[in-house]
Amino acid sequence: MPSQEEIYTKVSETLVEALNVDEDEIKPSATLQGDLGAESIDFLDIVFRLEREFGIKIPRGELFPESIFQGDPDLIQDGKVTHKGLDELRTKMPFADFTGFEKNPEVNAISDLFTVDMIARYIQAKLNGTLPPPSDN
């Protein structure tokens, strides 16, 4: 089992390759889209690389949930994620850090949850086998 540090290093290397960014741009709090310029296709590329790098299988939507809400009014109201929606997000992404997001849970800010650190924590949980069973998302 690789250490936390080893996981982080490998995740960083993966992102440098996938996004063509400099190593010093990779920080734990860096967001994939905002800070590192990832586009939609890059997310799939990252998933592929992580699978190869760590020898794991990442089911579709497990690391980067796609279209979580699809306009469900129970989960989103006036461009903000409801309490129920937030619970749903927490269940699907137990590896994400919601500290900042909770204060202003705008739908547009969901992408800011996708950080370098989040990927490292996901990998850690995946290798430890502590992820919840896949939902029907």
Add this chain to the structure above:
Amino acid sequence: MRWIWIDRFLTFESGKSARAVKNLSLAEDHFREHFPGYPVMPASLMLEGLAQTGGILVGEANQFREKVVLAKVPYARFLQEAFAGDQLIYDVEILLLRMEGASVKGKITVDGVLIAEAEIFFAHLDRSRSRQLFGDHNFVFSGELKHLLGLAKVAAKSSQDASAP
């Protein structure tokens, strides 16, 4: 203009690797403009040849049911120019093949010398969404490419036959 940038498959191992050949002729249109007085093959067309070799390899792995589109070139390096008269060998291997797409690694050699290498990432156009946009017709593997596919299948079969005990 025929948008085919490989001439023939030399070997084809389903779901794994493929080797194709491209003979460069001075009669090809691109040499006229690229560049006048110094005709060299545009690097983008070298990449296209690799992508066609890899795209057919990936498409065949799913019996051509998926619409395989080039999504991203994470890495490409061009080391030497390619001239009329050169014979380019495209070698592509699948790194990962999944429901959502595939990534391949490819290299181009001339007389055994590496002149370019790249990684290419293909996406399978989401079937439900592409049906709305394009109908059931598989627009990727049609027309001229389809003909190459037939040849690819023949190559796959003959290399299987050749490796049979």
